[in-house]
Amino acid sequence: MKAVGFTEFGGPEVLQVLELPTPEPGPGEVRIRVHAATVNAVDVLQRSGPARSPDAQPPFVPGMEAAGVVDRIGAGTDTDLSVGDRVMAIVLADGSHGAYAEQLVVPAESVVRAPHGASDVQAASLPMNGLTARLALDTLALERGQTVAITGAAGAVGGYALQLAKADGLRVVADASERDETLIKELGADVVLRRGAAYPERVRAEVPAGVDGLLDGASLGAPTARAVRDGGRVVTLRGYTGPGERDIAYEPIVVFRYARERTKLERLRKQVEDGLITLRVARTFPAEQAAEAHRLLAAGGIRGRLVLTF
Numbered sequence: 001m002k003a004v005g006f007t008e009f010g011g012p013e014v015l016q017v018l019e020l021p022t023p024e025p026g027p028g029e030v031r032i033r034v035h036a037a038t039v040n041a042v043d044v045l046q047r048s049g050p051a052r053s054p055d056a057q058p059p060f061v062p063g064m065e066a067a068g069v070v071d072r073i074g075a076g077t078d079t080d081l082s083v084g085d086r087v088m089a090i091v092l093a094d095g096s097h098g099a100y101a102e103q104l105v106v107p108a109e110s111v112v113r114a115p116h117g118a119s120d121v122q123a124a125s126l127p128m129n130g131l132t133a134r135l136a137l138d139t140l141a142l143e144r145g146q147t148v149a150i151t152g153a154a155g156a157v158g159g160y161a162l163q164l165a166k167a168d169g170l171r172v173v174a175d176a177s178e179r180d181e182t183l184i185k186e187l188g189a190d191v192v193l194r195r196g197a198a199y200p201e202r203v204r205a206e207v208p209a210g211v212d213g214l215l216d217g218a219s220l221g222a223p224t225a226r227a228v229r230d231g232g233r234v235v236t237l238r239g240y241t242g243p244g245e246r247d248i249a250y251e252p253i254v255v256f257r258y259a260r261e262r263t264k265l266e267r268l269r270k271q272v273e274d275g276l277i278t279l280r281v282a283r284t285f286p287a288e289q290a291a292e293a294h295r296l297l298a299a300g301g302i303r304g305r306l307v308l309t310f
Helices: 041-048 120-124 127-140 156-167 181-186 199-206 222-227 262-273 287-299
Strands: 002-005 016-019 029-039 065-073 086-090 103-107 111-113 147-151 171-176 191-194 211-216 228-236 249-252 281-286 305-309
Touching (some): 029 120, 029 287, 041 287, 086 103, 086 120, 086 127, 111 262, 120 305, 127 156, 127 211, 127 228, 127 262, 147 156, 156 171, 156 211, 171 181, 181 191, 199 222, 222 228, 287 305
Parallel strands (some): 147 211, 228 249, 281 305
Antiparallel strands (some): 002 016, 029 305, 065 086
16 A cells, blocks of 8 residues: 655655555554555654654554545454444554554544535544644543633644534633734634733733633744743643742643543534534645645644645
8 A cells, every 4th residue: 555654754855655464453553544644743753753652563554533434354353333434534644553554544433424514634633623623622631610721722632622622611801913813813713912921921811810721832932931820731742841830730732542431532523513613724735745745734824734644
């Protein structure tokens, strides 16, 4: 099968088209004929060479979410899926097992049907970042009517978190650049404040007692504490654990915790169908042009997802 990956770490130029053995699903697994796979910041980090599983050997295939069609189900697998179903999946990429491939084997708990009315390209954009946003809000554990602040609200995780927070009945104070202000309002933010280093002070001016919780999608770090009330919570995406002041709890999260939470992924699918989540695709690339997609993502400023097609 065709895949896109690399045999050595480096810049986008190390990505190449590979010919790999077609994987076979075992018990509890499903194989997907991939039609679309998103390009994420994690993919760029993996390509650049951070630590991997010590047992992982090249070639390496990145990619953490995909959409396509079920083409085989492992013997004895307990699933309501059938061959031919259009599906989307979250993928724990390790070694040659990643979403940038024509065929992909995943646990049955990591795959659900694609939202009705969504294309494969659109569906591929939901699993990883949608589950990250869901995990963030579940970790904050706020009650209806409470207030959450979101940094990086125009990004993939931030945008989903904004809409999911509104669906949860929360008041949302989101950041935005001047160019993104209209987008953030359209996504449903109750209050939109200019992004940047002064965002925490702007939040305090709007919510004098401080917000109940904050999702730091922009990785502002310690300054976020200034926006949060005593005893509040901050969820971080890059492992940051916080300055430890005023009993504010900093909670680093990793989406792997929800990689087999099929009920959570099903809920996201239904919320797309109900119009509560907007799937945003910025641009698509043939898989052979993955290096260009990586360059574009690294340059920043993308609003919506970059998706490879197979």
